Amino acid sequence: MRSARVALALSLLLLGSGCQNQGPRPVDVTPVEAALPLAEDSTRFAVIGDSGTGGIAQRDVAARLAEAHARIGFDLVLMLGDNLYGRERPQDYASKFEAPYRALLDAGVEFRASLGNHDDPNQRFYELFHMDGERYYTFTRGDVAFFALDSNYMDARQLEWLEGALRGSRAKWKIAFFHHPLYSSGAKHGSELDLRAQLEPLFLEHGVQVVFAGHEHFYERIHPQHGIQHFVAGASAKLRRGNIRDGSPLTAHGLDTDHSFMLVEATPDAIYFEAISRKGVRVDAGVVRPAGAAPERVQAGARAAP
């Protein structure tokens, strides 16, 4: 009995000593029609995945990104891997990255990359990918702590690092991004169960709220899983048309008929997101809030128009 009291006292002590933001921090998601709020002092960024082909689709999406930059003024782009397909000669860095995103690079937008299965891990030394010379790394912008992972090679060393980095973060929002999706309705790849078994417990224990992944060449917003909002956004240059399995219980919203990228705005209270097609059409939008903080009325999200 006494030991139970001691345990209770210790638990209360821990709760009041800075550990209050550890443990699951589930979110609610509300689909909306409205655009990003463009709030003062918010953190705005774009998300691209599987982008490094050097082809016309990549350049079209890059043009839409530049238009979005003019509209909302983001200064950060997350890259979800497969940053350079095929050869990685110096001229490939130019044709598959620098040229397509020249307007953004010239405007001072910072790209932050994670590694895909088509990427040479030595990309981490390419300054314009801002990986700090590491295969996995973390950085903070405003209220958001970002955790870039190397999902190609999730060894014990990386898991130890991730646990320490997540534990040490007191950010309001914790966002992880990497290549292979823990949840996906893709007919070709699907959910990465091995990876999920390793990462999801850490995400839940340390309060990750949002996850971005690529690998699948379509856009998919997953229904929150254990309170975490997962996005698949791997269609910024490649497209696997019709690959989202019909009737998948995971899918909250999907687009597999056009290329796409995402725009995100994080405020202290919410994370707003949009998915934009290669044609410049907003195909999905919504708000991620801590569970219980969402408005009572939740609109149903319609499947994206092609």
Place this chain on the structure above:
Amino acid sequence: MSKNELRLGVGVRVRAIAIGVALALASAAPAADRNTAPDTPAFESFRERVAAYVALHRDVAGDVPPLRETDTPAQIHAREERLGEAIRARRASARPGDLFGDASAAIAAIVRDDWSRRAPADREALLAELPALAPPEVNATVPPSQPLATFPPQLLLRLPELPEELEYRFHGRHLILRDAKANVVADVLPGVLEKTP
């Protein structure tokens, strides 16, 4: 250079490599208890061979320009190639199994056990990422145009942990030890994955 100076130079290099092996062994120590590879004599000797390789790698790496963040991709490319050439030169006589050695059977057994436990759909998904390739030669460059197939995380945690210079990869149905900084095949274990999903 006198004979004594030469001997001193060799002695210093031998001592440096010995220290390097000790450091590499230390850095190869399992991270906490996530890694579940047993401490068998075969795995212990495997770790020692890996440590010796890493010491050689670090010794060679000291002779090529350091790789720092750069906005010039040509530097990344050139450094990787020079490091690879230097490692090949130092391991010119390397043969398949030099690193896996007496741990080969145990490592292959872990891979096959993992494979047998996977659902057919999971095996098919993994095989879909693995083009049909012949076993690579030791010291060969891993083809830069081929994707590096994702290594299953659960399996990775069952194999002896490697220092950051080396990684396990599947190349076709073959398990390789890839030098992660030089993109060179450090060793190969042919045909560990079964042919049928």
